[in-house]
Amino acid sequence: MTYTDPPLIFWGRCRSGRRWFWTANEHDGEQIHGWADTPDEASRQANAAALKLAAGRYANVRVQHGIATQKLKQLNAAKRQAKTPKPKRQQTMVTPPANPIGYLYAVEPGRYDLDDLTWIPGKVVSFPITRTTARRVYYLRPRGPFEWEPGYVDRQELERHGTVRGARWLQLFAEAPEIPKPKSTPGLKELKGAMAAAHPDRGGTDEAFIAARERYLKAFRRVA
Template sequence: MSDTDPPLILWGRCRSGRRWFWTANEVGGSDAHGWADTPDEASRQANTATVQLAAGRYANIRVLHGVATSKLRQLNVAKRQSKASKAKTGKVIPPANPIGYLYTVKPGRYDLDDQTWIPGRIVSLPIAKKTAKRIYYLRPRGPFEWEPGYVDRQELERHGSVRAAHWLLLFAEPPEIPKPAAAPDLKALKAAMAAAHPDLGGDDDAFIAAREQYLRAKNCTIKEGLAA
């Protein structure tokens, strides 16, 4: 179509649930669309939009209801994609002034590299909302990400603690963190094992006993570290 040719404008209407959808489209140009309560009102609005698209020019105008069906389908696809994108990338932000907190314990553990004890700590989870049956809270999903969860309010108030999703144990009040048992001194046990070696003046029975004591302590430390 050359610049001197009159524009081609198509308009149409189609049902959209309980309402009527209309569109007016200048081929190769702008378009307009909307919804109306009746088919006649949809036609009137489409005609008005067609005149506005023509903008005082002589135009070829054709009624083609298929353009409305096609346009409505495009809008619905774009709407679904937008919702999916928001659900995928949207971030849950903790409230600036939460109405309270639930508490959980991040357990302590032994560091397997240098055999030091990393103590446990209490983690506070902000409460977003309370209802008669549930308490809604936020739990960390990553360094800067949160996800919503909820617990049974009556069970929490009855027992003071409740098991939530992912077997997370939550408390109504900050719990006491149990103190760890004294970590075995692996260096001392290893030195005692070496000193009991027959080549260094020890005897077989003493070396075997010292070696068993060292291996038991080492295996216990590794299991505690893996379980944490």
Template sequence: MPATDDPPLIFWGRCRSGRRWFWTANEYDGADAHGWADTPDAASRQANAAALRLAAGRYANISVLHGVATQKLRQLNAAKQAAKAPKSARTGAVPPPDPIGYLYAVEPGRYRLDDETWIPAKVVQFPIAKKTPKRIYYLRPRFLYMPGPDWEPGYIDRQALERHGSVYVPHWLSLFAEPPEIPKRAPAPDLKELKTAMAAAHPDRGGSSEAFIAARDRYLRAKARAA
């Protein structure tokens, strides 16, 4: 009987980490493995072997994508730095009682995980703690959808904000000087189109690691919602 599910997507990659080489292998929304090796060849062998272990005898799409190693290493280093920080910094800052202003962002609409209820997008605001001629310092929630007491400091380029009205914070959100208009909800994406876009973004077809990772995430999120 032919399988009805798509084969799992497993990626492995390596990147330099000081004098050694870091490697990782991961299955989307599944298990992952990582480690270090003394040479790039050794890192590749260990990463490939880990990918085969993650496949566990299943037919799987295993691809080499070194960007996943860079991404994983950054996450590990960030966690290590957070563990070294003072307890007060790890638990998050408290929003100032009298902020000198606010920055604004659009919290994207999303499906609630427990019952798949659609939660519409909304405008959220983050207090400004300080302004200098070059920067605007503000507080934002450590977790986007959990704006409770766990906040962390951030800053943006003041001149860019005043010039364009908004500034994009990498891997987070666009911040606006004024409350933005919430875009209308787009129709459900076509899985076939997303899969084609993911394939076109692969480095082997002229794309980049970053573009492929973003396209893969869009496809798999849409697939999970459709399921």
């Protein structure tokens, strides 16, 4: 006749908000848990679960409420982890193809370089098209000095209107647009030079200097 040690079964209970949590588990074996409205009901259900785990065998049943506290912490941690939003997938940086199937175009507007007060004219920039489907045109757009990320636009809208709104409120064109030439107005650098030349210390008058200074400040505020 072979003698085996009786199974060791623990059960316990602890408060869980306004209710009571209980658990019963066989050492290195099956585990059962649940909730009850009162501590007495939690004890009754935990003891019944311990008898169920014993399954008619002679068992060594012990009350150890700490196992209920530990199990409840594990369940709450798993619940919080399930609610934590997954981090957004980082956009994959790609390299522009050597021979794209086409281009989308946009206008980079002109601007003043406030360091030396010179006007940098606008220009047309191109974005390589990587592939097209019946509904979309996929292209690459710059994200940094040497970084490109994929994007797409509605193909039907692009073909219907010749232009479509892209990412970051950028207007994209199917054909390279023409940039209208700006009117020949003096830039900040020229206006600053005229203001200096009109200074009374350089032979100008107070009225001429004030007028030149006003023209410069008005242009500077417009640029800023």
